[in-house]
Amino acid sequence: MTTQSDDTQPSAPRTSPPGPGSAALGRPTLQQVAALAGVSRATASRVVNGGAGVRLHVQAKVRKAVEELGYVPNPAARTLMTRRHDAVAVVVAEPESRVFSDPFFAQQLRGIGRELSAAAVQLVLLLVTDAGDYAQVGRYLAAGHVDGALIFSLHRDNPLPVMVDRLGLPVVYGGRPEWGEPGSIPLYVDTDNRGGARAAAEHLVARGRRRIAVITGPLDQTSSVDRLDGFRDVFPNFPDSDPDLLVEGDFTAPGGRRAMERLLDRSPDLDAVFACSDLMAAGALAVLAERGLRVPEDVAVVGYDDSDTAAQWASPPLTTVRQDIEEMGRLMARLLLNRLQLEFDGRPDEAAALTSVVTPAELIVRRSS
Amino acid sequence: MTTQSDDTQPSAPRTSPPGPGSAALGRPTLQQVAALAGVSRATASRVVNGGAGVRLHVQAKVRKAVEELGYVPNPAARTLMTRRHDAVAVVVAEPESRVFSDPFFAQQLRGIGRELSAAAVQLVLLLVTDAGDYAQVGRYLAAGHVDGALIFSLHRDNPLPVMVDRLGLPVVYGGRPEWGEPGSIPLYVDTDNRGGARAAAEHLVARGRRRIAVITGPLDQTSSVDRLDGFRDVFPNFPDSDPDLLVEGDFTAPGGRRAMERLLDRSPDLDAVFACSDLMAAGALAVLAERGLRVPEDVAVVGYDDSDTAAQWASPPLTTVRQDIEEMGRLMARLLLNRLQLEFDGRPDEAAALTSVVTPAELIVRRSS
């Protein structure tokens, strides 16, 4: 079998009585499986990992032993050898504690979860609540707990892209990032924010609206800027033509309220509002109702996201822009998994050739405009 | 220093040229730190882990080496030794893909995240989407990737409690579970569903309502049953007195719609509705509006959860029952961390003495009743 002083019979200087390969307490090891099956540890390992190059007859013996002992490989030991974790981090920066009440993120997370779980890769959620958490997340990623990361909803000054860039950790972003370390090209999955916003603007024009206000998202995020740019594709002089028709919001419902109030105070004659999220549109709707303005007769409203709670349950239901959010999550995960696979297989060239994805946006017309 | 054939100078039969403790490629190891600092691996390890019993002077040397090399401990190797992971799983069973659109869960997750991150413990999110995922989650937990688990929103037939019970994995449940393995006492954090529902019922009575309908949650969850029981504390004969006033819902807005339609068809004379979630109340509100019934004049409505989107933005704003959801999340995490600490410190008796928590519920009166 094995040599004497091998770890089949370690000189047991350990604390507790439980002998070496004995049935003792604690989980069974590969060694015990091998012993029971009457093969070497190497062979047992081969079987556990697929069984390539092991006679079926021997495989059967090993599997029986595995079954009998209830053997489950120790992931830490395996990682130590293989340098793989089969886990990726999902980093969510939610400084304004907003991200999470946003159904957007929940759906994307579900898409990610589906894709990862199909590949038997675990999802480690890293929530960044306050500024101090960045250091902690940085340490976590630096320690090499995960094979890669998915990172979300970044504002311009976020330190994460630079961090992961320095670590050389494979990353896919949710939404086009402002830019990481100069020289590196980030991989991301984004939606056609500009096209979606353009469609919204065109729709309002087609409905005969002329004094259209815009409630943007935070303008230090690319998605907000892109949506504004899409609107400006139709109204190139906006907002210079009338600065009072632009208010920067924050993607939340209360933010939408405040923005709408400001807009009406400044421009009582507006005949339409394009709110860059459904939540903000919902807030705007509430203000319009309070002020006795009818939607869409007096003021047409268009949202963004097609969130089922905000858009579909609003009264009136919102005209909005839909994106396949769950699919975006799936794509992010798939992109990262592909990259990891290629790098692990030693094809860095092919990995470098992977390319970002922009998914389509579609206007959904409902009663609000 | 060290002996010759120690791993300072392994006979390097490895694939790549990079020598032993050499500066080569790959992360620096503790060995390299020790070498650079001119101490043994053991001492370096002590310093990295707090430095107890090491002269400050030596500590400084080691820390300098750590700094210089950019050393970060390898967590897999550490886990292999310590049997700790400093990670806990959060298992979310969302068969009806509902849990996630529910703000309830998001808040709880945030509370958990806060507490865990304060203890530098990682959160591994396990999403159970379809039935097949249970096996996968089971394998994951069995493999021992995490020190413990937090488990949510269980329906009666969920296989998880039995699974983790068999594994002996420390668990804290979100919401009182139906029961795990007979004989084991589950640890959980719940809210006073019964008290909250009772308060809602009492409020409606005080408002002079007599024909009160109830839209429950899924009755295979303890929270739903408890809320119904709370209502029955005030109306002991309900629903036998009038079975048409009870409909089982599913906690969703569309579910609330359907339930309300059924109630009005069967009992057009009802004068109040207690919906066991704000989302269902929102659905009910929509139906009442469509049928031209005024709230609260014709029908008073009370929800549950005090969800900011559903309750506070509803029109009229909902009277509802509030719970400190984020705090519940924090409590779950803290309970689990305490238990892990005690067990690790070898005080199973104290660990066994830990006890479940039930947090208060508070009625918030708004315009809907």
Place this chain on the structure above:
DNA sequence: ATGAAAGCGCTAACAT
């Protein structure tokens, strides 16, 4: 096709 041996990077007795 299988086994022997080496060692991933770390911690923890034990000895000094």
Place this chain on the structure above:
DNA sequence: ATGTTAGCGCTTTCAT
């Protein structure tokens, strides 16, 4: 206070 030594459980050459 520090070093020595013995592994944690696994994968992977290399030899047979």
